[in-house]
Amino acid sequence: MHRLTVDLADRSYPISIGKGLLDQLEQFAPYIAGRQVCIVTDDTVAPLYLERLTRTLDGYQVLPVVLPTGEAYKNWATLQQIFDALLAARHDRRTTLIALGGGVIGDMTGFAAACYQRGVDFIQVPTTLLSQVDSSVGGKTGINHPAGKNMIGAFYQPKAVVIDTDSLSTLPQREVSAGLAEIIKYGLIRDIEFLAWLEAHMVALRGLESEAITQAIARSCEIKAEVVAADEREGGLRAILNLGHTFGHAIEAHQGYGQWLHGEAVGAGMVMALELSRRQGWIDAADFQRAVTLIAAAGLPVQAPAQMAAEDFSRLMAVDKKVLDGQLRLVLLQRLGEAVITADYDKDALLATLSAGAK
Amino acid sequence: MHRLTVDLADRSYPISIGKGLLDQLEQFAPYIAGRQVCIVTDDTVAPLYLERLTRTLDGYQVLPVVLPTGEAYKNWATLQQIFDALLAARHDRRTTLIALGGGVIGDMTGFAAACYQRGVDFIQVPTTLLSQVDSSVGGKTGINHPAGKNMIGAFYQPKAVVIDTDSLSTLPQREVSAGLAEIIKYGLIRDIEFLAWLEAHMVALRGLESEAITQAIARSCEIKAEVVAADEREGGLRAILNLGHTFGHAIEAHQGYGQWLHGEAVGAGMVMALELSRRQGWIDAADFQRAVTLIAAAGLPVQAPAQMAAEDFSRLMAVDKKVLDGQLRLVLLQRLGEAVITADYDKDALLATLSAGAK
Numbered sequence: 001m002h003r004l005t006v007d008l009a010d011r012s013y014p015i016s017i018g019k020g021l022l023d024q025l026e027q028f029a030p031y032i033a034g035r036q037v038c039i040v041t042d043d044t045v046a047p048l049y050l051e052r053l054t055r056t057l058d059g060y061q062v063l064p065v066v067l068p069t070g071e072a073y074k075n076w077a078t079l080q081q082i083f084d085a086l087l088a089a090r091h092d093r094r095t096t097l098i099a100l101g102g103g104v105i106g107d108m109t110g111f112a113a114a115c116y117q118r119g120v121d122f123i124q125v126p127t128t129l130l131s132q133v134d135s136s137v138g139g140k141t142g143i144n145h146p147a148g149k150n151m152i153g154a155f156y157q158p159k160a161v162v163i164d165t166d167s168l169s170t171l172p173q174r175e176v177s178a179g180l181a182e183i184i185k186y187g188l189i190r191d192i193e194f195l196a197w198l199e200a201h202m203v204a205l206r207g208l209e210s211e212a213i214t215q216a217i218a219r220s221c222e223i224k225a226e227v228v229a230a231d232e233r234e235g236g237l238r239a240i241l242n243l244g245h246t247f248g249h250a251i252e253a254h255q256g257y258g259q260w261l262h263g264e265a266v267g268a269g270m271v272m273a274l275e276l277s278r279r280q281g282w283i284d285a286a287d288f289q290r291a292v293t294l295i296a297a298a299g300l301p302v303q304a305p306a307q308m309a310a311e312d313f314s315r316l317m318a319v320d321k322k323v324l325d326g327q328l329r330l331v332l333l334q335r336l337g338e339a340v341i342t343a344d345y346d347k348d349a350l351l352a353t354l355s356a357g358a359k
Numbered sequence: 360m361h362r363l364t365v366d367l368a369d370r371s372y373p374i375s376i377g378k379g380l381l382d383q384l385e386q387f388a389p390y391i392a393g394r395q396v397c398i399v400t401d402d403t404v405a406p407l408y409l410e411r412l413t414r415t416l417d418g419y420q421v422l423p424v425v426l427p428t429g430e431a432y433k434n435w436a437t438l439q440q441i442f443d444a445l446l447a448a449r450h451d452r453r454t455t456l457i458a459l460g461g462g463v464i465g466d467m468t469g470f471a472a473a474c475y476q477r478g479v480d481f482i483q484v485p486t487t488l489l490s491q492v493d494s495s496v497g498g499k500t501g502i503n504h505p506a507g508k509n510m511i512g513a514f515y516q517p518k519a520v521v522i523d524t525d526s527l528s529t530l531p532q533r534e535v536s537a538g539l540a541e542i543i544k545y546g547l548i549r550d551i552e553f554l555a556w557l558e559a560h561m562v563a564l565r566g567l568e569s570e571a572i573t574q575a576i577a578r579s580c581e582i583k584a585e586v587v588a589a590d591e592r593e594g595g596l597r598a599i600l601n602l603g604h605t606f607g608h609a610i611e612a613h614q615g616y617g618q619w620l621h622g623e624a625v626g627a628g629m630v631m632a633l634e635l636s637r638r639q640g641w642i643d644a645a646d647f648q649r650a651v652t653l654i655a656a657a658g659l660p661v662q663a664p665a666q667m668a669a670e671d672f673s674r675l676m677a678v679d680k681k682v683l684d685g686q687l688r689l690v691l692l693q694r695l696g697e698a699v700i701t702a703d704y705d706k707d708a709l710l711a712t713l714s715a716g717a718k
Contacts (some may be wrong), residue, residue: 087506090677096627117476118501118512119592142477147446152514155478233478318449 002218005136011157013139017214020123021164022052031123031159034094036061040082040109041100042069045127049168050116053100053125063089064253067105071252071262074144075105077294082112086245096121096294097158099126102128102175103135103262105153107153112270114156127167128262129179129213132188133220136161138228138241149249155233163217168208177299178263181244183216184294185270186223189240192337195294200298243331244270247304250316254308260301267300272353277333279349287336310354361577365496365589367585370516371549374516374580375417379687380523381411381484390482391717392516393453394400395420399441399468401458407529411706412459412484422448426464430621433463435511441471455480455518461487461496461534462621466512467562469500474581477635482585483517486526488538488572488682491580492545495520497587499601508608522576527567536658537622540603542575543653544629545582546600551696553578554653557575561656599698602690603629606663609675615666631712636692646695669713 001018013031020077020230021027034059037060041050044099046066054062065085069080086095097111097120105125114121142153168176183205186194195221198205204212224241231238252260271292278288296302304313315329330350334340360377372390375630380386396419396703400409401710405425413421423491424444428438445454456479458468465483472570485495501512527535542564546554556578557564583600606626611619630651636646655661663672676687686702 032587076439083511084503084506087504109611115501115511115513117510118514120497140477142474147440147443151476152442152474154474155477295429312608 002214004218004222004225006161006225007107008157008232011139011232012156013160014159015163015225017163017165017217017221019130019164019166019210021162021165022049023056025056027160027162028057028123030100030216031121032060032096033121034092034096036089036091036095037098038063038065038082038086038089038095038105039098039100040065040067040105040112042102042286043065044069044104045101045105049100049127049167049311049315053098054231054242057088060145063091068118070103071104072304074108076143078272079108079112079143083111083116085327086112086116088308091116091120093117093120097123098123098242099136099158101131102126103131106131106135107141107150107171108143110139110156110158111143113158114141114154117291119156121159122156123306124161126161126163128171129168129176130182132163132217133179134182134224137165137221137224138238139232149252163221165210165214165217168213171208173206173228174261174301176263176264177267180205180298181267181270181295181300183220184298185241185243188270188274188291188333188336189243190223190227190337191219191330194223197338199294199297200303202276206299239341240331241255241327241331243333243339244268244273246274246317246328246330247249247313250313251304251308253256260305265299267298268302268304271295271302272304272356273332275329275356276330276349276353277343280332280345282332282334283336291336313354328348361573363577363581363584365516365520366588367516370498370518372517372688372690374522376491376522376524376577376580378523378525380521381408381526384415385544385699386483386519386521387416387457390480391419391455392480393451393455394551395422395448395450395454396457397422397424397441397445397448397450397454398457398459399424399426399464399471401426401461402592403428403459404692408459408486412457416626422450424499425430425632428463428466430463430503431468432636433585435502436465438471441468442475444485445471445475445716450479451473452476452479455482457482457484458495458517459484459486460490461485462490465490465494466500467502469498469515469517470502471516473513475490477516477517479647481515481517483520484521485522487530488535488576489523489541489620491527492538493541493583495522496580496583497597498591508611522580524569524573524576527572530567532565533620533657534622535567536626537620539657540622540626540629540659541563541656542579543624543650544600544602545579547629547633547650548602548690548693548698549582549586550578554581554650554696558653561653564659572671582641595700598688598700599690602692602698603627603632604691605676605687606631606672609665609672610663612675613671614664619664624658625659626654627661627663630654630661631663631715632689632691634715635689635704635712636707638711639691639704641691641693642695650695669710 124136248265482497503512607624
């Protein structure tokens, strides 16, 4: 079992990564203050893992809340189901929420924990590769608004993150690829050696070979933990974690949430960020090609949807959170392994990049 | 002008109290980071003060959001109107929300600020006596749920609190009394001298005489700031601020939110807490009578609604946030000027107190 810590002073917490952790009470008990526990999951994950986790937590008063699956339900109405259940079961301020599922479940459960009676404890138990390496770590929680993704939310840290790599065995291949998008991102923004390691192990990773996948998750969480520890509330550095996300969010919004997987949109979005970086002259054609090849090797799209025009991107990116006082700041690469957040790029190069998306 | 500070390390903020502050740009400008400002108010306060504050903020991009008035609208649907307006006007993460109104507006605006794009700045401009001495200070924000008051919310501190005492001139007498309930509370829980001062100045206070009311607000905010600084997230001490509130919440819930004013329910609730303290033998009959006399002198009810039975209280108090693992903790008085939070009281005395409420 790998174990690392997200270092945030009195809000620090451990991430445990290993096989079979869902069955180990000792992964959970130290982080549950009272006797009440509410496991929030969705109707895809519930049949697979809810009973197992409930059995592990035998002895607690366990309230299961099973939500409909998917990004389309990451909204207030679904969140309200969690509050309704907690109040109906009279869960008090010492209750602990457990998010059992992918990123949508983690984001909603975390936000529910942030808001229920002005804040209760919660534990992340991410079951998808994407959520294991990304959303379960760092405390970003929230729901979508019709006008934009994650527009309503909170920075709220879990008490622990428990990653059972066995849960990946039930994951569709398309979602494995989506998770690999974020893993590749960590290499691109901060660790050229990890990028090379990923190139060498991509087949093993797509095959979910235990040792490789555990190592990839651990290194990804490590990088994310470093960045979050340095900048919890995204005042600066943390934004580098959004490489490809501004473009990706526009793709998701244009297609309708849930059509493209988040990781797929990030894959294509990273290619756009790479292309703009290349047009700026910051990375050369060989580095660009190397990165695109790796993204493609992960089984990810490397182009925006054919029907998306430059105007679609401009319109959808203008409401993105990266817009500060009218300045669109983007995460670009100075070189492979080193990201920069900047509004200081050639606007024509951006336009050319957005237009190139539509082929 | 009085000025004091709520001391919360990097979340510290000033409270300014004085006449005509609404017209002074310097009360606001230091706490507005960007160019975008959103003034949230209700349709009672808007005709009185919205134009004035908007004129003061000339030079900013000001977005007004006017909500329906009253506790009945302190819910998700109303909150959503704030988010909708912010997104439609493309307010970004550097926007500043300004809560212009009473406690409901302050709580909702603060919670909107806590959640919008995972947290933006906000300024409290409380216009009622109750919100000036209570809800605008300390960072409790939130909305109601059909199952209970303030069940969904956040601890989220404003950047500044600006109290213009002139705004009290338009306040109905009933709301002046409601504000006095919380002011009396501060004397009861923590400052016997202030309690004596209140006894001596009650007529002046009800008449809103400027010097007296400014002093009462300042001392109330000072006590609240001390308590909040010692215990921001209500781990212990802060709960003493809830004297009378557990009973009061039950009264409000039973009557339907908005029928009894919050301060009125707290007035009657404090009498119940005093009565239980007397039955415990902690305060004597003379002190009990002294406190009840002061509460009555403020124009507040000193008895629960006649139709409320003990069972109504038991039922409604069981979902109160003060219930920890089945233990109903109450704020009681060890003596006048000294509160205690305890579950260690005679259950029959509680029952007798609840029954005495229904006459």
